[in-house]
Amino acid sequence: MDQFLISQEAGIRLMAFAAVLAVMMVWEFLAPRRAQALPRQKRWPTNLGLSLFNTALLRIAVPVAATGAALWAAQAGVGLLNQTEMPLVFAYIITLLALDFLIYAQHVLFHRVPLLWRVHKMHHADTDLDVTSGIRFHPIEILLSVAIKMAAIIALGAPAGAVILFEILLNAMAMFNHANINLAPGLDRVLRKIIVTPDMHRVHHSVIPAEHHRNFGFNLSLWDRLFHTYIAQPREGHLGMKIGLTDYPGPQPAEFLWNLVLPFTRDMREEEKKA
Numbered sequence: 185m186d187q188f189l190i191s192q193e194a195g196i197r198l199m200a201f202a203a204v205l206a207v208m209m210v211w212e213f214l215a216p217r218r219a220q221a222l223p224r225q226k227r228w229p230t231n232l233g234l235s236l237f238n239t240a241l242l243r244i245a246v247p248v249a250a251t252g253a254a255l256w257a258a259q260a261g262v263g264l265l266n267q268t269e270m271p272l273v274f275a276y277i278i279t280l281l282a283l284d285f286l287i288y289a290q291h292v293l294f295h296r297v298p299l300l301w302r303v304h305k306m307h308h309a310d311t312d313l314d315v316t317s318g319i320r321f322h323p324i325e326i327l328l329s330v331a332i333k334m335a336a337i338i339a340l341g342a343p344a345g346a347v348i349l350f351e352i353l354l355n356a357m358a359m360f361n362h363a364n365i366n367l368a369p370g371l372d373r374v375l376r377k378i379i380v381t382p383d384m385h386r387v388h389h390s391v392i393p394a395e396h397h398r399n400f401g402f403n404l405s406l407w408d409r410l411f412h413t414y415i416a417q418p419r420e421g422h423l424g425m426k427i428g429l430t431d432y433p434g435p436q437p438a439e440f441l442w443n444l445v446l447p448f449t450r451d452m453r454e455e456e457k458k459a
Contacts, residue, residue: 208315208363231316253334254344263341279346288407291400309437311428318362361385
């Protein structure tokens with residue numbers, strides 16, 4: 185499995201991304217959870233454009249990325265898992281859990297540290313939440329995230345195949361839990377005991393700081409419960425809650441260039457600080 189994932193990485197990741205994106209878009213059209221504040225044609229070009237821009241930037245700036253870091257660690261014999269003898273399946277499980285916790289911890293850090301929040305708040309400035317919000321991140325955040333992930337992969341000695349599988353899952357789950365889809369309440373209650381559902385993550389995009397500084401997980405809901413950052417429901421309900429940041433209520437968050445320069449603006453209001 186490891187060699188198959190490595191040899192087919194580009195094709196598998198592209199197909200998984202396209203399939204999940206298409207399914208979520210259709211689902212949102214057929215069974216939306218909330219009415220949209222802005223029409224899709226005003227937001228989607230920017231959100232999709234940012235994703236394409238980040239992909240191109242990574243190909244230029246960090247061509248080896250996460251998989252390359254795992255392959256280098258294996259060849260050099262560095263990292264915890266490269267020093268131990270264990271079945272590959274256990275190494276996969278450890279890698280998936282460790283990297284998922286890393287993403288949770290990194291997300292908390294980007295909310296707690298003011299300089300990092302200035303970068304991350306571009307993701308929160310979106311005044312709607314749908315599948316494209318899950319791929320809307322500032323290029324600086326993407327580069328920092330890749331650097332942190334590569335360092336962790338080398339330290340762990342993670343198998344390259346497990347890293348590829350994690351990247352696929354992370355990307356798919358980010359699109360799923362940002363999607364504007366209507367899950368039956370009973371199904372949501374069951375799923376969120378294990379994974380982050382759209383209703384669970386939507387609270388994280390509330391304009392209320394006490395809510396958007398909670399529910400940091402992307403894949404497993406375990407970490408929010410374990411570290412007491414979990415909140416079940418938004419104060420105003422899912423249909424009444426406002427999405428975004430109070431400093432940016434207008435159409436500007438749907439503008440491509442506005443998003444790129446946002447971290448460099450001076451605007452840093454009290455309501456953006458953590459509760």
